[in-house]
Amino acid sequence: MKKAKEVIFHSVMIFLAILWIYPYFWMFLTSFKLPEEMFTRFWPTRLTLEHYNFIFHMSKKLQRPFVRAFLNSVFISTIVTFSVIITAAIIAYPLAKLRIKGRNAVFNFIIFQMLFPGFMFIIPLFVLVKNLGLLNTYRAMILPYLMSAWAVFMMIQSYKSIPKDYIEAAKIDGANVLWIIFKVMVPLARGTVAIVGLFTFNGIWDNFMWPLIVVKDYNKMPLSVLLATFNHEYASYVGPLLAGAVLQTIPMVLIFVIFRKHFLQGISMSFK
């Protein structure tokens, strides 16, 4: 009796789990279906690469360079992610470990920054980027995100738990600040580094409203924006749209699968 209950319970959970990945599965499968079978059959009679062919080759003729947009996204997300990690790793060190005047004031300022929801800054940030003459450039999508108050905060919290002895030992060996940060602190805080990196990469890869506002040139658009404009102009091209959605999804899912352990850790941390 009890065993039967367990079996039913687990079957229900597995059914729900499959239901939850169904949209992914549908997206993936449909991107390989013939147009006439997309909405009529679940299992296609045969698979086709025409939609991928479209976004990889033909879309260029329509001035919608999907491959380039994908590379733009990779370029922007990678630069921002590395910059956020490296700057946060360095800046957090004096704020967590050095006795300097005004440390608390800076720390409070960082907390204060995090109080404001991002959407309040969109229009004023647009004014800044416009005044700097950066509209329609990659820099407009990169410069405002190079450092992050949240990332510095996370690194400070993580550094605080590292015993001072490690630093003192390195100092006696004559290590300079950068050596201490990258050879002592960062390796000991690598869990947090991974979390900061993952959330930053996903956040920038999936960032939509900001690049939508600052970039109008199809050659400079990240994939998210190019896909959205393509959706508005060619909504009936369901196949290519889904192939584009697959392309947009793959890096995020891949990174998630590789770093899933840190993801789970990050979620339980973000709540503490």
Added chain:
Amino acid sequence: MTLRKRESLTGWGITSTYLAYMAVFWGYPFVWMFILAFTKWRFFGSPKFYGFRNFIRVFRDPMFWTVFTNTLTFMMYFLPMVLTGAMIFALAVKRMKYLKTFVTLSFLVAYISSGVAYSIVFMNIFSDVGPINHFLYKHFGITIPWLTSPQLAMLTIALMVTWKFIGYYGLILYSGLQAIPKSLYEAAELDGANNWIKFWKITVPLINPAIVTVLVLSINLSFGIFTEPYMITGGGPMNKTMTFMMYMYETAFQRIRPSYATAFAIVTALINYGLIIVVRKAVEREVSVV
């Protein structure tokens, strides 16, 4: 130079880089936010002082109230669905003995879906000829206008967002559950408590911090929704899915009224804060396990 002095010098050398960067990319926009909100300006010429008139106009704007009602509607669907769903998910995962990782990852993979991509997918899944209506028509002979009916469109968007966030919020609750000592349940069982009593008297009070976190996150999310309506409905049908962010975006960058849109954004943020303070006051409790 003493060691202390050198430490302070390197420390400030590093910290000032951060402050310099933030002066440009945070301080400058921060000041402009107020300049915009209290002036009349359309990206060209010099801003004209406008006092509180932008703010007064926000409350006189019928679209503001439409957007306000829409967001309340969204929260009325979304909060109960996602909170109950996440709670059931957390309890179920805790009970599972096999395939726990598979189930957790399936729900979490929804959370890391890209906003634009999953909007395209759901737009087609919920479309008139999409698989859901296909299924309903085949078995029940009906189709549901998920995204084209003014009454249903917001519910459909709430369903999508719930799909995305149940795993994430569920795990936050789950890590709360993990912290409850087993002995409490055993003691309650000795006193003859059933599952229902145990849930309401032990589980819910003890994971209060996690519940508050989930509530705060989901309220913030409700005020920040943009990609889904932008991609799927464009704010329609009949403005029923127009959200705060959609309206801010359109006002600032399509109707070119950045000062009004900034005042609008500030009012939005204040409502958002106000609601969170109210919810915290109503829900938050001191938790202590004696």
